[in-house]
Amino acid sequence: MPTSNDSRPRTVVLLQYAGIGDLVWHIPYFKLIADQSQDGRVTVVAQPSTLTRAFIGKEPWVAEVIDHDHRPRRGEKRRGKHAGFAGMWRMAQQLKAGRFDRIVLFSGRPSRGLVAWLSGIRIRQGFGYRFLQRMFLNSGPFIEAYQGPSLAVYPEASAFMVAHGYCPEPIVPHLHPPTELLAQMQTRLANMPHPLYAFAIGTSETHKQWGVQNYADLACALIAEGAGVMLLGGPGEVALAREIEALIPDKARHALTLVTDAPVLGSAAALQVADFCVGNDTGMVNVAAAVGRPSFVIIGSRPTLDQDPHNMRNVTAARLSDITVERVLDLLREARHGANA
Secondary structure (H helix, E strand, O other), X not given: OOOXXXXXXXXXXXXXXXXXXXXXXXXXXXXXXXXXXXXXXXXXXXXXXXXXXXXXXXXXXXXXXXXXXXXXXXXXXXXXXXXXXXXXXXXXHHHHHOOOOEEEEEOXXXXXXXXXXXXXXXXXXXXXXXXXXXXXXXXXXXXXXXXXXXXXXXXXXXXXXXXXXXXXXXXXXXXXOOHHHHHHHHHHOOOOOOXXXXXXXXXXXXXXXXXXXXXXXXXXXXXXXXXXEEEEOOHHHHHHHHHHHHOOOXXXXXXXXXXXXXXXXXXXXXXXHOOEEEEEOOHHHHHHHHOOOOEEEEEEOOOEOOOOXXXXXXXXXXXXXXXXXXXXXXXXXXXXXXXXX
8 A cells, every 4th residue: 555645634435326417516526525635636436327437537636436336227137246234344345445544425324324434444424414324424514414406416415515614615516528539529520500409318217218209309490490419328329319310301410410439528528519408317418517518407397406507407397298399499599599699
């Protein structure tokens, strides 16, 4: 184990949540903790589905990324390496081997507190809004569980950071794709009409999917107004993108492009080249807002995403199916006219 003359605590942070958006909201907070840790670096423990290694694994303030294989995504049909008590013990021993001085839990769950306690790490911080978790923590203050209309993940992380003095107020998430990837996407998308709308068509759960026909109809309407449309996703969205593409008339195909082959930071770069983003309640809509693009998340009746009041717009309804193409088109027109005012 390398030694350091830096007396600040050797720190590991643990993210409870499983989505890309969850990670994006926490990145500025992880970096702040790194600024107050040994050698200005932290180790990050996160579930593989967050793609933490791809997003920040090469950042100079990240010492290491440790996969927390706690709960595999639906459809993987396997038990996670760190599931159950035996898995918690396994995770704790891995952390113990890291000889950390401090663990910061972005979680209110007792199970994460137990892992921290079993690891023997001296300073243990966490949300602590449950008594059972507070039993395993020893460095307050603790926060209250969020009870508002938004998704709780970002408000709780923000309240925790402020309570512990890591920052004076919540921080709006921002991402900066690598310069070389941005240049590649600028070249790749140079011939697309503008405004260019990115459609974040993927989703981890089928009940969040707005639908192939809706995206195709929205694309046709935007292209008819002279805009360009980019269907954005990963390898899992190739078939979906092709299905949407097949519904676009041949005369409109010149203004449609598919970006399903880029690494995640390449997708972030593509979003920065776009002018607007619209999509399901999925990680890439949050990435779009984080790179500074006005983003419309078709969210229905789910808790809203309110981490960025300037760039994130929630399209709500009693049911997802109640959100019409005409309504979304009107919102995009209004945003476009506002941007041009």
